[in-house]
Amino acid sequence: MLKGKHLIEPGDLTIEELEAIFTLADAIIQDPKKYSDTCKGHLLATLFYEPSTRTRFSFEAAMLRLGGEIIGFSEPNSSSVSKGESIGDTIRTIGCYADIAVMRHPKEGAPKLASKHATIPVINAGDGGHQHPTQTLTDLLTIRSYRKSISNNVIGLCGDLKFGRTVHSLVKALSRYEHMKFVFIAPPELEIPPYIIEELGDHPYDRTSSLEDAMPELDILYMTRIQKERFFNEEDYLRLKGYYILDQKKLEHAKEDMIIMHPLPRVDEIHTEVDQDPRAIYFNQAKYGMYVRMALIVKLLGLGGDLHA
Amino acid sequence: MLKGKHLIEPGDLTIEELEAIFTLADAIIQDPKKYSDTCKGHLLATLFYEPSTRTRFSFEAAMLRLGGEIIGFSEPNSSSVSKGESIGDTIRTIGCYADIAVMRHPKEGAPKLASKHATIPVINAGDGGHQHPTQTLTDLLTIRSYRKSISNNVIGLCGDLKFGRTVHSLVKALSRYEHMKFVFIAPPELEIPPYIIEELGDHPYDRTSSLEDAMPELDILYMTRIQKERFFNEEDYLRLKGYYILDQKKLEHAKEDMIIMHPLPRVDEIHTEVDQDPRAIYFNQAKYGMYVRMALIVKLLGLGGDLHA
Amino acid sequence: MLKGKHLIEPGDLTIEELEAIFTLADAIIQDPKKYSDTCKGHLLATLFYEPSTRTRFSFEAAMLRLGGEIIGFSEPNSSSVSKGESIGDTIRTIGCYADIAVMRHPKEGAPKLASKHATIPVINAGDGGHQHPTQTLTDLLTIRSYRKSISNNVIGLCGDLKFGRTVHSLVKALSRYEHMKFVFIAPPELEIPPYIIEELGDHPYDRTSSLEDAMPELDILYMTRIQKERFFNEEDYLRLKGYYILDQKKLEHAKEDMIIMHPLPRVDEIHTEVDQDPRAIYFNQAKYGMYVRMALIVKLLGLGGDLHA
Numbered sequence: 071m072l073k074g075k076h077l078i079e080p081g082d083l084t085i086e087e088l089e090a091i092f093t094l095a096d097a098i099i100q101d102p103k104k105y106s107d108t109c110k111g112h113l114l115a116t117l118f119y120e121p122s123t124r125t126r127f128s129f130e131a132a133m134l135r136l137g138g139e140i141i142g143f144s145e146p147n148s149s150s151v152s153k154g155e156s157i158g159d160t161i162r163t164i165g166c167y168a169d170i171a172v173m174r175h176p177k178e179g180a181p182k183l184a185s186k187h188a189t190i191p192v193i194n195a196g197d198g199g200h201q202h203p204t205q206t207l208t209d210l211l212t213i214r215s216y217r218k219s220i221s222n223n224v225i226g227l228c229g230d231l232k233f234g235r236t237v238h239s240l241v242k243a244l245s246r247y248e249h250m251k252f253v254f255i256a257p258p259e260l261e262i263p264p265y266i267i268e269e270l271g272d273h274p275y276d277r278t279s280s281l282e283d284a285m286p287e288l289d290i291l292y293m294t295r296i297q298k299e300r301f302f303n304e305e306d307y308l309r310l311k312g313y314y315i316l317d318q319k320k321l322e323h324a325k326e327d328m329i330i331m332h333p334l335p336r337v338d339e340i341h342t343e344v345d346q347d348p349r350a351i352y353f354n355q356a357k358y359g360m361y362v363r364m365a366l367i368v369k370l371l372g373l374g375g376d377l378h379a
Numbered sequence: 380m381l382k383g384k385h386l387i388e389p390g391d392l393t394i395e396e397l398e399a400i401f402t403l404a405d406a407i408i409q410d411p412k413k414y415s416d417t418c419k420g421h422l423l424a425t426l427f428y429e430p431s432t433r434t435r436f437s438f439e440a441a442m443l444r445l446g447g448e449i450i451g452f453s454e455p456n457s458s459s460v461s462k463g464e465s466i467g468d469t470i471r472t473i474g475c476y477a478d479i480a481v482m483r484h485p486k487e488g489a490p491k492l493a494s495k496h497a498t499i500p501v502i503n504a505g506d507g508g509h510q511h512p513t514q515t516l517t518d519l520l521t522i523r524s525y526r527k528s529i530s531n532n533v534i535g536l537c538g539d540l541k542f543g544r545t546v547h548s549l550v551k552a553l554s555r556y557e558h559m560k561f562v563f564i565a566p567p568e569l570e571i572p573p574y575i576i577e578e579l580g581d582h583p584y585d586r587t588s589s590l591e592d593a594m595p596e597l598d599i600l601y602m603t604r605i606q607k608e609r610f611f612n613e614e615d616y617l618r619l620k621g622y623y624i625l626d627q628k629k630l631e632h633a634k635e636d637m638i639i640m641h642p643l644p645r646v647d648e649i650h651t652e653v654d655q656d657p658r659a660i661y662f663n664q665a666k667y668g669m670y671v672r673m674a675l676i677v678k679l680l681g682l683g684g685d686l687h688a
Numbered sequence: 689m690l691k692g693k694h695l696i697e698p699g700d701l702t703i704e705e706l707e708a709i710f711t712l713a714d715a716i717i718q719d720p721k722k723y724s725d726t727c728k729g730h731l732l733a734t735l736f737y738e739p740s741t742r743t744r745f746s747f748e749a750a751m752l753r754l755g756g757e758i759i760g761f762s763e764p765n766s767s768s769v770s771k772g773e774s775i776g777d778t779i780r781t782i783g784c785y786a787d788i789a790v791m792r793h794p795k796e797g798a799p800k801l802a803s804k805h806a807t808i809p810v811i812n813a814g815d816g817g818h819q820h821p822t823q824t825l826t827d828l829l830t831i832r833s834y835r836k837s838i839s840n841n842v843i844g845l846c847g848d849l850k851f852g853r854t855v856h857s858l859v860k861a862l863s864r865y866e867h868m869k870f871v872f873i874a875p876p877e878l879e880i881p882p883y884i885i886e887e888l889g890d891h892p893y894d895r896t897s898s899l900e901d902a903m904p905e906l907d908i909l910y911m912t913r914i915q916k917e918r919f920f921n922e923e924d925y926l927r928l929k930g931y932y933i934l935d936q937k938k939l940e941h942a943k944e945d946m947i948i949m950h951p952l953p954r955v956d957e958i959h960t961e962v963d964q965d966p967r968a969i970y971f972n973q974a975k976y977g978m979y980v981r982m983a984l985i986v987k988l989l990g991l992g993g994d995l996h997a
Contacts, residue, residue, distance in 0.1 A: 106729050111415050113440055124781060127759050131731055131785035134757040139443040141436050143453065144761065155644035158651075163433060163643060166666040167440035334781060335773035342776075357784040420724050422749055448752040450745050452762065464953035467960075472742060472952060475975040476749035 073372030076185040076192045079201040080243050087369075092211050094374050095358075095365035099215075102135065105364065108373050109138030115168035116142030118195070119175040124334065125195050125204075128356070129172050132363035141168060158187030165189040170371055173197075191370040199235050205333055206239040207366065208359035209292075215358060216329045216351060217289060221248040226284050228255040229294035229314055229339060231262040236333045237294055242269045251275065253284045257310045260300060281314060286323045291316070293332045293352075295339050317341040324349065331355055382681030385494040385501045388510040389552050396678075401520050403683050404667075404674035408524075411444065414673065417682050418447030424477035425451030427504070428484040433643065434504050434513075437665070438481050441672035450477060467496030474498040479680055482506075500679040508544050514642055515548040516675065517668035518601075524667060525638045525660060526598060530557040535593050537564040538603035538623055538648060540571040545642045546603055551578045560584065562593045566619045569609060590623060595632045600625070602641045602661075604648050626650040633658070640664055691990030694803040694810045697819040698861050705987075710829050712992050713976075713983035717833075720753065723982065726991050727756030733786035734760030736813070737793040742952065743813050743822075746974070747790045750981035759786060776805035783807040788989055791815075809988040817853050823951055824857045825984065826977035827910075833976060834947045834969060835907060839866040844902050846873040847912035847932055847957060849880040854951045855912055860887045869893065871902045875928045878918060899932060904941045909934070911950045911970075913957050935959040942967070949973055 072087055083091070098105050114133040118126055121144055130140050161184040164171055171188065173181045174195040181194035196202040214220050225244065227237050231254055241262075244250050252275040254262040261277065278284050285291070293316055301307040315338060316330065332340060332352040344350050368374045381396055392400070407414050423442040425435055430453055439449050470493040473480055480497065482490045483504040490503035505511040523529050534553065536546050540563055550571075553559050561584040563571040570586065587593050594600070602625055610616040624647060625639070641649060641661040653659050677683045690705055701709070716723050732751040736744055739762055748758050779802040782789055789806065791799045792813040799812035814820040832838050843862065845855050849872055859880075862868050870893040872880040879895065896902050903909070914932055919925040933956060934948070950958060950970040962968050986992045 103729065111412065111444070113443060115436070123761055127733070127782070127785045130759045134731060134759070135729070141439045141443070143432055154646045156651075159643070159645060162662050163665050164436070166662060167436045167669055334777070336777060337772045342774075353780050353784060356781050360785055420721065420753070422752060424745070450748045450752070452741055463955045465960075468952070468954060471971050472974050473745070475971060476745050476978055 072369040072374075074191060075370055076181075076188070076194075077203050077366065077370070078182045078185055078192070078194045080203045080206040080239055082203070085246060088207070088210065090374075091207065091362065091365045091369055092214055094368060095211055095361045096215075098364050099361050105136055105368070107137040108368055109133060109136035109371065112138045112170070112371060112373075113168040114138055114140050114142075114367065115164045115171040116140060116144070116195075117164065117171055117173045117175075118142065118144045119146050119173070119180070120196070121145045122174050122196060124356075125174065125202075128204075128359050129193075129195065129363055132360050132367060135360070136364055136367060138367070157184050160184070161188045161190075161192065170367060193366070193370070199233070202235060202239065204359070204363055204366065205236055206243045207362045208355060209236075209240050209331065209333070210243060211362045212331060212351065212355045212358045213290060213329075220244065221250065223249075223289040224251040224253065224287050225290040225292060226253040226255055226281075226288040227262075227292045227294070228281055228284075228316075230260045230296045230300055231256040231294075232260040233297075233300060234294050237262075237292070238266050240292065241266055245270050245273055251287075253278065253288065255279070255281050255284050255314070257296075257313070259302075259306070259310075260296065279313070281316070282320055282323070285320065286325070288324065288328050291324070291328060291330050293330065293336075293339055295337055311339075315339055315341060316344055318343050318347070321347065321349070381678040381683075383500055384679055385490075385497070385503075386512050386675065386679070387491045387494055387501070387503045389512045389515040389548055391512070394555060397516070397519065399683075400516065400671065400674045400678055401523055403677060404520055404670045405524075407673050408670050414445055414677070416446040417677055418442060418445035418680065421447045421479070421680060421682075422477040423447055423449050423451075423676065424473050424480040425449060425453070425504075426473065426480055426482045426484075427451065427453045428455050428482070428489070429505070430454045431483050431505060433665075434483065434511075437513075437668050438502075438504065438672055441669050441676060444669070445673055445676065447676070466493050469493070470497045470499075470501065479676060502675070502679070508542070510548065511544060512548070513668070513672055513675065514545055515552045516671045517664060518545075518549050518640065518642070519552060520671045521640060521660065521664045521667045522599060522638075529553065530559065532558075532598040533560040533562065533596050534599040534601060535562040535564055535590075535597040536571075536601045536603070537590055537593075537625075539569045539605045539609055540565040540603075541569040542606075542609060543603050546571075546601070547575050549601065550575055554579050554582055560596075562587065562597065564588070564590050564593050564623075566605075566622070568611075568615070568619075569605065588622070590625070591629055591632070594629065595634070597633065597637050600633070600637060600639050602639065602645075602648055604646055620648075624648055624650060625653055627652050627656070630656065630658070690987040690992075692809060693988055694799075694806070694812075695821050695984065695988070696800045696803055696810070696812045698821045698824040698857055700821070703864060706825070706828065708992075709825065709980065709983045709987055710832055712986060713829055713979045714833075716982050717979050723754055723986070725755040726986055727751060727754035727989065730756045730788070730989060730991075731786040732756055732758050732760075732985065733782050733789040734758060734762070734813075735782065735789055735791045735793075736760065736762045737764050737791070737798070738814070739763045740792050740814060742974075743792065743820075746822075746977050747811075747813065747981055750978050750985060753978070754982055754985060756985070775802050778802070779806045779808075779810065788985060811984070811988070817851070819857065820853060821857070822977070822981055822984065823854055824861045825980045826973065827854075827858050827949065827951070828861060829980045830949060830969065830973045830976045831908060831947075838862065839868065841867075841907040842869040842871065842905050843908040843910060844871040844873055844899075844906040845880075845910045845912070846899055846902075846934075848878045848914045848918055849874040849912075850878040851915075851918060852912050855880075855910070856884050858910065859884055863888050863891055869905075871896065871906065873897070873899050873902050873932070875914075875931070877920075877924070877928075878914065897931070899934070900938055900941070903938065904943070906942065906946050909942070909946060909948050911948065911954075911957055913955055929957075933957055933959060934962055936961050936965070939965065939967070 178200040487509040494501040796818040
């Protein structure tokens with residue numbers, strides 16, 4: 071049912087479609103060799119109009135581990151594709167060479183526009199501060215794998231909740247599941263915006279500026295970075311940032327089976343001493359990101375077939 | 380007979396060699412899967428001293444769809460190969476790693492020079508405004524596929540006929556075939572140069588500045604872009620450019636089975652409304668570009684063997 | 689025994705480990721097809737924080753000819769991996785996508801630091817002026833192949849012996865073998881430093897400023913470039929450089945079976961007339977560089993197995 075579809079924003083996928091992707095991702099994780107030729111003879115175009123090595127690597131590794139191949143560019147300079155050419159013409163031409171395309175673009179809406187003219191599936195790999203749906207898929211698969219289900223979790227989201235695209239998309243996505251509770255942990259300057267709160271529907275939520283207060287009830291702690299540029303003055307930044315740095319001391323009252331997530335890259339918002347804690351799963355999260363992209367590519371190419379309805 | 384040869388300019392290939400390449404391209408188009416491992420174990424080096432994403436993608440997709448692999452660079456900055464090194468040394472070193480090389484270079488003659496020192500076949504993918512032989516091969520295969528034969532066609536070439544490398548090469552190549560008629564459609568400032576006319580031999584030709592007048596007799600309309608920079612002043616450009624923009628109205632008196640070609644990228648010289656017209660085949664042309672490069676690579680590597688003499 | 693190890697500097701490998709790599713390289717040279725799927729399903733990450741097309745091509749060709757695949761970047765700009773992120777976090781994330789990594793970095797020690805946090809083998813492909821161990825492996829394999837053994841050779845090293853990283857590493861590596869004699873051929877300004885002389889142990893050595901005087905006794909002549917920037921003034925450079933340019937005349941008194949090596953790129957320190965001389969093996973040296981990297985990758989991935997103890 072996913073064959074030939076585009077993925078521009080997380081809401082493009084129904085809960086059932088998400089479940090089909092996650093089920094396939096599970097199967098790949100169980101037996102990656104079984105899928106090592108699934109995309110043989112297929113080409114992925116990675117069109118990065120803005121550099122993002124991490125995301126590009128994740129998609130390229132995904133395709134290559136499926137036996138597929140890659141053409142692409144990794145930054146605008148090296149691309150003459152778009153020289154005066156409309157994005158519609160570009161994607162139609164790419165469709166002559168490749169079977170599926172991933173697009174990262176500094177302009178909001180560029181991947182959406184491309185998908186309207188495309189003859190092949192287009193995956194949005196980030197358009198400005200707008201959408202980054204495969205990050206959300208990564209987060210959902212990680213939660214589903216470590217917490218057994220996406221439903222029935224208390225999730226704390228900590229850091230820059232005002233501007234953080236990743237957090238907004240994840241909150242929207244999680245609010246489609248049952249029995250969730252959200253705890254928004256941020257300084258007043260960086261609180262979660264009202265329009266995201268509205269997405270929660272009937273789900274209960276709390277707001278707090280104290281990571282330590284929130285800790286004991288959390289099943290999931292989702293850390294994000296607070297960027298210095300978000301503050302009016304440096305004193306505020308320096309005064310506040312310590313409150314939102316996760317270290318072993320702050321974890322003392324956390325649940326034993328809580329998981330600590332982070333979209334990476336991490337700068338200093340999680341102390342490296344936490345890396346050894348079994349609850350710290352953010353590097354594995356990156357690995358789940360590759361697996362979920364493998365499942366997504368297989369589904370959009372229609373190669374998952376009868377094996378994984 | 381093509382094994383180990385270089386392709387620096389279209390004239391390097393005899394009509395028979397061209398025919399062998401096109402016959403193989405046809406076979407690949409008919410059954411691409413049959414050729415999906417033909418180049419297994421072989422490496423193509425894409426040496427782009429000047430960025431050209433479209434051409435690079437076409438070559439890379441061609442090699443990957445044959446089961447081969449790619450090493451390469453896509454712009455001069457990322458290349459330290461040539462740091463003070465002669466192009467002869469560079470290509471000899473590349474020959475240690477790869478089995479065939481594609482070179483795009485801003486300097487006329489660079490691929491020719493490289494081929495003289497090379498131990499592997501070198502394909503010119505554009506050297507300055509000089510030659511771009513695989514574009515010509517693309518055009519010939521497209522004509523041959525849509526018009527059944529390259530011979531016996533009336534072709535109209537429209538746009539910048541003075542500076543357009545693509546047009547010059549195509550005219551030279553077509554004049555080697557029988558029963559051609561050429562119609563050169565351009566403003567006086569951008570007329571086809573006399574030395575190209577000389578290449579026509581006995582072939583009949585017309586010159587006109589009116590696309591609409593030329594239209595009714597054409598079997599093939601080859602559109603190219605008129606670059607603003609070619610005009611002495613902006614008024615001339617603005618006054619003239621409308622005459623050479625193809626839209627549905629101008630197509631009213633065209634033949635039913637005429638084909639509309641364009642080397643791409645298109646800017647505004649073909650209105651997007653034309654894209655839906657069945658005569659508009661310029662995006663398929665890009666696909667034929669990939670297929671003809673597949674056939675060329677197989678032939679130069681000597682892998683087409685007895686199957687396609 | 690090499691499985692999972694890192695290669696940061698040549699001394700990381702024992703003589704036995706080197707021998708195992710060279711033996712496998714020999715087997716690959718004898719029958720490359722046998723190894724064309726050895727790394728199938730494995731990914732190499734090429735992390736070039738500093739461009740080096742030649743070295744990157746050599747590693748990529750090596751991995752691709754083993755049936756493996758590549759993800760990577762070729763210059764710092766196109767990499768957002770390290771944006772504020774520690775090198776430890778970067779390599780841990782890369783380890784989620786790839787099975788082995790090659791790193792080139794302008795800062796000394798960066799690959800070493802990465803290896804400490806890595807979950808996959810890390811190969812140093814050059815860190816500043818510090819180490820470049822696979823160049824040394826290349827040189828050793830070349831000597832072993834052309835001279836039957838690494839031991840029992842008189843080697844002349846000519847050019848910039850003061851700053852040349854390649855020469856320093858090679859001298860250290862060769863001094864671990866038996867019955868070597870070293871002849872250091874350089875102008876006084878660019879003599880071999882005392883701390884390298886100390887590495888020689890009991891091996892005999894000579895110093896001379898005359899390439900012609902040294903020539904008759906050499907089994908191996910290792911040429912390197914003299915960079916203009918190394919001299920205080922241009923007159924000295926111009927006066928001296930001719931003494932260290934190898935041409936046919938200087939080769940008149942060389943042994944019949946002497947081999948001429950050069951790490952490439954060559955600028956003008958070897959006259960092109962020498963290229964035809966059967967003793968000139970510097971382009972083959974580049975090919976051996978690819979083969980030794982093939983063997984190294986197989987060994988570090990633990991895929992050489994029982995076949996090549």
